[in-house]
Amino acid sequence: MKFKRYASSFLLQIALAFFILSCGNSAEKKAAEESNTETTSVETKQKTILFFGNSLTAGYGIDQDDSFAGLTQARIDSLGMDYKVINGGLSGETTAGGLSRLDWFLEDEPSIFVLELGGNDGLRGIQLSETKSNLLAIIDKVRAKYPNTKIILAGMQIPPNMGQEYTEEFKAIYPDVAKEKNVTLIPFLLEGVAGMPELNLPDGIHPTEAGHKIVLETIWPYIQAKL
Template sequence: MQFHLNRLFNTAFLLIFGLAVVSCSEKKAETTQAETVTEKTTESKSDQKIILFFGNSLTAAYGIDQEDGFAGLTQKRIDSLGMDYKVINGGLSGETTAGGLSRLDWFLEDKPDVFVLELGGNDGLRGINLTETKSNLLKIIDKVRSKFPDTKIILAGMQIPPNMGQEYASEFTAMYPAVAEEKNVTLIPFLLENVGGIPELNLPDGIHPTEAGHKIVFETIWPYVENSIN
């Protein structure tokens, strides 16, 4: 499903404004998320298998409690099924693919059995050259595979509104299946399926899902995660 274009055009200003708000709060968010990730990583050093969600503010559940975000909901589902997996939330507000590549090594101190890559949205909203974005995604996948060849990798596809131009938006959308095919990783076609561009399922910034929105995102993600751990 594509973004509802009429909603996208109507919310283009909100998206740009929301990006500015996120950028202004990025330093504070980085500190908070770093503390949370440190705690979760320490807890995970056991015999439990690891599912690592590595992304930006969407993964970090910006604006709501982290346990109510799709990564937290994944942990709840796993616990309810009695599966011995620990979810690590490697989300960082404001993160780009370049930033993700630069901080990845720290998260690879322990082997992730499943690596869910959710990055690129901030690149798109900022109009970063897509050649650079694609290169960074490929390098992130390569780095994970180089250290842990058996890790199952899931790439979360994204779409952006056409405020940077329809051609750029189309090329951005097509980038994810191209990366998934080139690296032979599992692709979630669109992370925000049935959520993106729907005002009542997003915070006032028009970018980040509400708790209700995250529940829908989780249901989109779960079949791919479940298939990777069974």
């Protein structure tokens, strides 16, 4: 009877030790799996391209997938690149409005930031110094939060409704800003589209689907160089 008690006690101790060892191994295994999952999540986080602009970026009057931002996503997907395009266009947006809402779009770091604003400032005759100041401030804000983000500035031109002097000075804002902040400049976003009735909606300002395809080819070399 004494031997049986010893044997039972010995077996109980072995079982207890095995249980503790198993629990320890399970905990270590779980911790390792969680660590690997977190590492994989960080490593595979998808990069983003943020188009930040007005109705031109938003694709006014057409399906958003047919806008130059949407077409950029389609081009990237066709090339098998792991980038997500975010369309931050808002119809009627001015540089002041863009500056005030920028923080909403900077919760995550964009790999590439395409700034397309100022057209509405020019059409409304807003003081040119204010437009330039806002563009500079937008670039500064992006760089302050994400120094590694690559910034592309889309140049814009306006009809001479406000006078030739205003029109020329407005056009000069973009190369001046690009030089001052050392960012990539697309000289004129609507090159080959502006002033072409067949490539614009009846308002004569916003491109059609065909117009946006031309805009894509204008901006693509600048985007591709940053990918």
